[in-house]
Structure formats: structure tokens, C-alpha cells
Amino acid sequence: MRTEDFDFLAKLLKQRSGLMLTQDKVYLLESRLTPIARERGLAGLDELISKLRSSRDEGLMNDVTEAMTTNESFFFRDNTPFDLFRDHVLPMLEKRRTNKKIRIWCAAASTGQEPYSLAMILKENWHKWQSWNIEIIATDISAQVLDKAKRGHYSQFEVQRGLPIQMLIKYFKQDGEVWKISDEIRRMVNYREFNLLDNFASLGQCDILFCRNVLIYFDQPTKSDVLGRMSQLLAADGALFLGSAETVLGITDKFRPVRSRRGLYVQSAAPDDLIT
Amino acid sequence: MKQCLVVDDSKVIRRVARRILEELNFEVEEAVDGKDALEKSLSNTPAVVLLDWNMPVMDGLEYLKAMRASPNIAQPIVVFCTTENDMSHIRAAIEAGANEYIMKPFDREIIEAKFSQCGLL
Incomplete structure (x- = not known):
């Protein structure tokens, strides 16, 4: 070229x-x-x-x-963030959100595997969460991938990378070559076309923010700008997930990593013991 | 080094699986059908069995049921690996005591993902 x-x-x-x-x-x-x-x-x-x-x-x-x-995406990608979400972030918010309201934003939802993985984790503990108002907002810049996400149809190959077989049995229906995610999971996620360079005002405050493997494509000033605006959108005691190869070091002072919890960040002003 | 018993009547599949598993640092043993696998599990139980379904002499599901019922075998993790890709087969396998299920065709990434879900990696 x-x-x-x-x-x-x-x-x-x-x-x-x-x-x-x-x-x-x-x-x-x-x-x-x-x-x-x-x-x-x-x-x-x-x-x-x-x-x-x-x-x-x-x-x-x-x-x-x-x-x-467009990013390659799979269910429970990298495992660790989903374990941290289930075992550390949700329990923290369960204690702190007396109004029983949690808003989750997946900022680069791609073809839906990440938001659906979060929905399945919540569904696995439904006795605990069913009385809660939990909103999962999933955005992506690409209308095309969001169409696929909304349909929730996956190939045999896609459902084998990362998705435990028990979850396939519980939350998917087979239709010929296609594996369709169940309506109960599909309905838990709200999809919206959204460009991270645009104003976040329309999104409203959120408690948990997944923005994994997106910032790596941006230059330094864009990274700082996006993270700065995310810090304004995220609750003071909210949690941010970045990709395992990403960092806030030298990019923004709005967030700090949670010690020995790889990929998990909190607001710099958050209390030390917010997430242990 | 963890041991993996690859049970498949196809020599080609056994060879492909062996190459992937050795790259993942497993010591690989092979069996050509369920009966062969049962004998090999009795003498030396592996950490994990990668198990085909359709085989002559004794098929994968029969092997799994017999093995899970045997008090003389230290129970390994069992990952089915078969062309059977419908929900009824998957359910039957899990009910019989399989820990995970791979639908062929498979590649290194799928084996790696499934094995790490089973705590093997």
C-alpha cells in the first residue's frame, strides 16, 4: 500500500x-x-x-x-474480569446501593458476548438480584455488530470459546447451525449505537463500566479525554474495567488500579477499602 | 506434568489432539475406544480424558458411565469431544458426569478455553 x-x-x-x-x-x-x-x-x-x-x-x-x-469477542473473555465482577464489585454494590439500583455500561459491546456474559452471571444468582433494578447498557460504534448482538445468534464456534457448557445448556436454544441466546438474557441488555468520541450526557450515571480493549486503539490525548469523561459519568464508588493489556498510568489521574485485581480500577478519590 | 488420555477411534484426530495437548504441557496417552480407555484408566488414571462419542466396541458415553460407576478409578475430569452437536447429546453427556463438552471441529483455542474452565490450565 x-x-x-x-x-x-x-x-x-x-x-x-x-x-x-x-x-x-x-x-x-x-x-x-x-x-x-x-x-x-x-x-x-x-x-x-x-x-x-x-x-x-x-x-x-x-x-x-x-x-x-470491530473487535473479536467471546463469552467470558479472559475470565478474570467476570470473576472480579461477580465476587468483588457486585458484593460491594449490594451493600452500598440501598435503593437496589445498579447501572452497568459496556462501552464497546461488539457482538454482545460481554454484556450477555454479565447478564448470565446475574441470572446465576437470580434469587439475590431479582428484586433489584439492574440495567445493562451496551454500546458500540458499529450498527452492524449491534444488530448481531441484538439478535443474539451465535455460531457453534462462537459458543465454544469461553462459554461453560452448563451455561450453554441453560441459556441457549439450538436452531440448526445457530445457537440463540434465550429471551430472558436478551431482554436484560439495552443496546445503543454510540461513538466514544461523542458527549456522554445521554448515557446517564453508571456504577460499573466495562471498556476493555478499546483504548489501545486510541492515541494518548484521546485516551485521557475518554477516561476523564468516563470518570465524570461513573459513580464516586463505581468500578471501571479495562483490558488486561491496558493501563491508566501516565494517561489519567482520575482512576487508580485496585491492588492485585488486574484490570479493575476505581476513582482516585474513592476510599482505599472500597474493593478488597 | 498432567496426564491426558485421548480417546478417539480416528488416528488423525488423536494426532491433532496430541499436538495441541503437548503444546499445553500435557503428557498424552491414547486409547482407540471406550474399552481400551477403561483399561487404561484403571491402571493409571489421568487428570483429564478427552473423549469421542461414536467409537466401535464401546462408545464414549458407555465408557463414561462405566468409569464414573467404578470405585477403583480416581475420577478424572472428562471433556467430551465429538461431532454430536445437539442439545440432547450435550445434556446426556453432562448428566452422565462429563465436565465439559467440545463440538467438533475443534482447534487449540477451544481446547485451551475448555480446559482452563475445568481448572486444568
Whole structure:
């Protein structure tokens, strides 16, 4: 790929999604954008880029942004955050939320595996939570992945990566090659199309925030900005989950890591013993 | 090093599974059917059994039931690994004492995910 073409795409993606495209991701451009070119009857990536340059076609720019920002996702990805959610964060809020209200925001919900995993954890302890008002708001920049998330249909391959078989039995129905998540789980999650570069005001305060493996695509100022605004949105005693390869060190002083709880953060001003 | 008994009548599947499991640091033994597996579990119980369903002589479910009923076998974790991919088979396997269930085709990531859910990794 020519340098000026790469720079053009990198600039477009940065503007529209905050995504930082680095040279080592050229292969992703090829593999993800070639199908879009074909769909539109274009010969290949080169023609797609010239079309983008000449027409500023809004629909095409959207498709390109969505294709490049989509993450691979699986149920209970990395396990640890879900264990921490169940064993440390929920018990803390159970004590502190006397109004029995908890709002959870999954900020990069992708195809739904993360919010549905949280919903299943709650369902596993339903005797405890059924009298609570728990809202799971799941957002993503891509309308396309949210459509899949809302349908809750997964392939055999997708339900085998991370999902314990007992949960497959309990919360899924098989329909030919497709595994459909049950309505009781599906109804627990509210999906919304949302760009993290936009104003958070419409989302309202939340108690738990999952923002895993998204910030890695942003440059430093964008990371600081997003985390700063997340800090305003999150309750003073709320919890933030970042990806295991992510950190707040040197990016923001609004959050601090919870000692020996990898990927879990609280507001810097929160009491030391908030989560143990 | 933990031991894994791979039970499958297909030599190709056994070889693929062995390669993945050895990469995950398991010591691998192979059995060609349920009866062979039962004999091998009696003499030396592995930590985990990766178990096919449809096999000649004795199938995977028969093996599982016989093995779970045997007081002479220190009970291993059992992960089914089969082309049977409908809910009724899955339920039957779990009811008979399987700990996890893999629907073929499988790859390293699926084995790794399922084994770590069983606390093996």
C-alpha cells in the first residue's frame, strides 16, 4: 500500500472513531476492506481508496470505519474480569446501593458476548438480584455488530470459546447451525449505537463500566479525554474495567488500579477499602 | 506434568489432539475406544480424558458411565469431544458426569478455553 493511501485511511479512521492505525495493521486493512470493495463492485482496495477520496461517500466511510473498529469477542473473555465482577464489585454494590439500583455500561459491546456474559452471571444468582433494578447498557460504534448482538445468534464456534457448557445448556436454544441466546438474557441488555468520541450526557450515571480493549486503539490525548469523561459519568464508588493489556498510568489521574485485581480500577478519590 | 488420555477411534484426530495437548504441557496417552480407555484408566488414571462419542466396541458415553460407576478409578475430569452437536447429546453427556463438552471441529483455542474452565490450565 502506498504511504499516502495509508495516511489517508489512518486520518479518516482517527477523525471518525479515534482509532489509531499503525503500520503493522496494514494486513487488517486488506482483509477487512477488500470485502467492502467487492460488495460495492470495486476492483479492490486501491479503487476503494480512490472512491473515498473523490466522493466523500458518507455510507462508504461508515462501512470502512465499522469494519476497522470491530473487535473479536467471546463469552467470558479472559475470565478474570467476570470473576472480579461477580465476587468483588457486585458484593460491594449490594451493600452500598440501598435503593437496589445498579447501572452497568459496556462501552464497546461488539457482538454482545460481554454484556450477555454479565447478564448470565446475574441470572446465576437470580434469587439475590431479582428484586433489584439492574440495567445493562451496551454500546458500540458499529450498527452492524449491534444488530448481531441484538439478535443474539451465535455460531457453534462462537459458543465454544469461553462459554461453560452448563451455561450453554441453560441459556441457549439450538436452531440448526445457530445457537440463540434465550429471551430472558436478551431482554436484560439495552443496546445503543454510540461513538466514544461523542458527549456522554445521554448515557446517564453508571456504577460499573466495562471498556476493555478499546483504548489501545486510541492515541494518548484521546485516551485521557475518554477516561476523564468516563470518570465524570461513573459513580464516586463505581468500578471501571479495562483490558488486561491496558493501563491508566501516565494517561489519567482520575482512576487508580485496585491492588492485585488486574484490570479493575476505581476513582482516585474513592476510599482505599472500597474493593478488597 | 498432567496426564491426558485421548480417546478417539480416528488416528488423525488423536494426532491433532496430541499436538495441541503437548503444546499445553500435557503428557498424552491414547486409547482407540471406550474399552481400551477403561483399561487404561484403571491402571493409571489421568487428570483429564478427552473423549469421542461414536467409537466401535464401546462408545464414549458407555465408557463414561462405566468409569464414573467404578470405585477403583480416581475420577478424572472428562471433556467430551465429538461431532454430536445437539442439545440432547450435550445434556446426556453432562448428566452422565462429563465436565465439559467440545463440538467438533475443534482447534487449540477451544481446547485451551475448555480446559482452563475445568481448572486444568
